[in-house]
Amino acid sequence: MKFYVRTYGCQMNVADSDEMGRHLQARGLVQTEDMDEASVLLVNTCTVRQHAEDRAFSEIGRLKKWKLRQAGRKVVITGCAAERTKEYLENRFPHIDLVVGAKSIEDFGRIVDGLLERRDTDEDLEYAIPATNDRVSAFVTIMRGCNYSCTYCIVPYVRGRESYHPMEQILSEVRDRVAEGAREITLLGQTVNSYHRDGSKGRDTDFADLLENVAAVDGVERIRFISPHPYYMTDRVIDTMANVPQVCESLHLPVQSGSTPILRKMLRNYTREQYLKLIDKLRAAMPGMTISTDIIVGFPGETDEDFRQTLSLIEEAQFDWGFIFKYSTREGTPAAALESFSHELIEERHRECLAVVDRIALEKRQKLLGSQQEVLIEENTFGRTRTNYKAQVTGNVLPGETVRVEVTNAQRTTIEGKVV
Ligand code: 5AD
Ligand code: SF4
Numbered sequence: 001m002k003f004y005v006r007t008y009g010c011q012m013n014v015a016d017s018d019e020m021g022r023h024l025q026a027r028g029l030v031q032t033e034d035m036d037e038a039s040v041l042l043v044n045t046c047t048v049r050q051h052a053e054d055r056a057f058s059e060i061g062r063l064k065k066w067k068l069r070q071a072g073r074k075v076v077i078t079g080c081a082a083e084r085t086k087e088y089l090e091n092r093f094p095h096i097d098l099v100v101g102a103k104s105i106e107d108f109g110r111i112v113d114g115l116l117e118r119r120d121t122d123e124d125l126e127y128a129i130p131a132t133n134d135r136v137s138a139f140v141t142i143m144r145g146c147n148y149s150c151t152y153c154i155v156p157y158v159r160g161r162e163s164y165h166p167m168e169q170i171l172s173e174v175r176d177r178v179a180e181g182a183r184e185i186t187l188l189g190q191t192v193n194s195y196h197r198d199g200s201k202g203r204d205t206d207f208a209d210l211l212e213n214v215a216a217v218d219g220v221e222r223i224r225f226i227s228p229h230p231y232y233m234t235d236r237v238i239d240t241m242a243n244v245p246q247v248c249e250s251l252h253l254p255v256q257s258g259s260t261p262i263l264r265k266m267l268r269n270y271t272r273e274q275y276l277k278l279i280d281k282l283r284a285a286m287p288g289m290t291i292s293t294d295i296i297v298g299f300p301g302e303t304d305e306d307f308r309q310t311l312s313l314i315e316e317a318q319f320d321w322g323f324i325f326k327y328s329t330r331e332g333t334p335a336a337a338l339e340s341f342s343h344e345l346i347e348e349r350h351r352e353c354l355a356v357v358d359r360i361a362l363e364k365r366q367k368l369l370g371s372q373q374e375v376l377i378e379e380n381t382f383g384r385t386r387t388n389y390k391a392q393v394t395g396n397v398l399p400g401e402t403v404r405v406e407v408t409n410a411q412r413t414t415i416e417g418k419v420v
Pocket of ligand 2: 146147148149150151153155156188191229
């Protein structure tokens with residue numbers, strides 16, 4: 001029996017899809033990239049913005065036909081939109097067999113057992129050795145949930161409060177991924193650097209300790225983490241990043257807005273000045289590092305002046321790339337009670353913001369022309385630099401190999417280079 005997975009949303013969802021896939025493989029199912037071969041179809045949904053949810057729902061609607069084409073097919077809907085709208089989904093789409101919300105991902109194995117026993121036909125279970133995941137770059141979830149309550153954000157409602165995986169579990173997952181061929185580990189959590197646990201060292205074991213311990217696992221060549229919250233970007237974490245060679249010189253640090261009054265209304269827990277100071281510290285500790293960000297435009301009450309502050313912060317921070325999001329009202333969040341702006345205004349600000357981010361991103365990439373970069377090959381001739389630029393290389397390379405590459409083109413988001 002084969003299963004197919006469709007994933008929407010963030011890296012956390014990608015990691016959750018992998019985890020659910022491993023549960024299915026442990027039960028003898030084989031993953032396929034072809035929907036027509038599959039008997040179980042899993043759609044892992046996102047609800048962070050309305051657009052993401054709409055896309056998943058229209059796909060779920062289309063799955064009715066897929067299901068009818070062969071007896072015994074199962075449709076499983078998981079993730080954040082599943083958590084938020086469980087009842088609606090079950091009523092609106094009777095062809096769904098199972099809904100597993102984001103808070104229940106860790107119970108997925110047990111929940112899915114029930115579904116697999118409920119087979120209505122006697123299809124052959126095509127038992128196979130579970131496929132090993134041979135990805136060079138692997139995700140390891142270290143915490144779930146979020147204790148923040150940013151006023152625009154639905155995540156704390158659908159993923160719940162923070163819980164941390166024990167250090168030993170994390171390290172053993174890292175070892176498993178390395179044994180399967182991973183060379184790069186990306187630690188994942190909603191506010192990944194808030195990680196802490198009572199340790200035996202007489203003080204809390206924190207995110208910096210975790211970085212050190214992951215780096216000590218044999219075979220780990222690179223470490224990344226997403227997404228950190230600026231509030232927990234302590235000096236100790238910065239020093240550890242700078243001193244542990246495996247930790248890459250790249251950070252995705254969501255700022256959301258460049259205006260202190262808006263940051264306050266968002267309950268972000270830092271000011272514009274504190275954020276910029278943090279960027280300075282990071283760049284001083286790791287010269288040449290790349291920093292990227294998330295920005296929301298059109299948050300309720302964002303004045304023209306607030307918006308200019310965001311544009312000027314982008315200039316000051318010199319982000320290497322960034323994701324600009326149009327504010328999307330999420331029912332049940334505090335900001336949903338505030339009056340929202342017209343689509344036109346949000347579109348306009350989005351365009352303007354994107355133009356600034358893209359201009360700076362291109363300028364920064366072009367500075368790479370002629371430079372040499374260390375690229376870890378992930379698939380075919382595709383890899384990433386330590387600074388997290390995607391790179392297309394010419395030369396004889398194998399997945400898992402680290403090569404030095406001279407950059408020959410840096411116009412697009414994927415830079416090009418030749419092996420030296
Ligand atoms: N509207 C628009 N963007 C949002 N994000 C989170 N919630 C919303 C929302 N309601 C963005 C934030 C976050 C990223 C993952 O999604 O920028 O960092
Ligand atoms: Fe949402 Fe804020 Fe938590 Fe990030 S830190 S998941 S934006 S509530």
